[in-house]
Amino acid sequence: MRIGYPCINRSIGCQSDATFRLASYSNSMMEAKVSGNLACLQRILEYNLAKGILFFRISSQLVPFASHPICDFPWRRRFLGELKSVGEYVRKKGIRISMHPDQFVLLNSPDLGVHERSVAELAYHCEALDAMGLAPDAKVQIHVGGVYGDRAAAIARFEERYRRLPSAIRKRLVIENDDRLYAVSDCIRIHETCGVPVLFDSFHHECLNAGESVREALKAAMGTWGNADGVPMTDYSSQAPGGRSGKHAETIDLAHFEKYLHSAKKLDFDVMLEIKDKEKSAIKALSILRKMNKG
DNA sequence: CCATGTCAAGGTCAC
């Protein structure tokens, strides 16, 4: 089991997700930001390795505006050396990588423009991982999407559009259960129809489920991952005390996490901590894991 | 230098 955190490191004082305003777009701005982001990404991975953190989610902003029509900067060519070098480090050290395009990526939108932009954004994520030379076990995770007043049609649209994706995207794409619309059970049914692996999000499962236990849902999701997909990935978080339901915790609740791991005994999966204080919680989570492995 | 309004992108729900 590898433990990780998403996108941002708050300890080492560099940014791998620096961006700029669309209005100030220029090739020199692109050059400067991507260059800085890649250098920082390497530093973060080195920091992580020193702490035993072997799972990391790369920010979608690694290459800002990469899928926007305004972008004519040949970032793959310009940064091929840097991308390959990071990728080699990742492979050599046994690091697991994921990416998570944000809420605007909706494969099943009835609006064809939204769908098209979503595919372009997915293509960018996969091209970045390809340029790093990473195997298909480096995943790109999204949610199923909206319901649009007709669940069955929305699901059918997802399945159909998933099948039509280029294989470069399909080999990396996984779907994650969300906290309001599509539970693990819905995702499993979609998997059965079109084969997309399901990434289990424990916190979302707490918010929305069909009555299965955590272990049942986790096992079902894990069963959708094939050999080429690697060890199943999962997301973990807990409710922010006093916060609105569904709000992610500020820092890890160690008792809650330990209970979760206990319920998942003997299962091997990687855990992404979606917790606000990032590497701080990841380090604490590792100490729990080590303690449990000993005892 | 600091404070604050704003930022590519969508959808849901309450009213």
Added chain:
DNA sequence: GTGACCTTGACATGG
């Protein structure tokens, strides 16, 4: 049909 909210930090501007 319209507007608040989701969720988020950091960019960028104006004082």
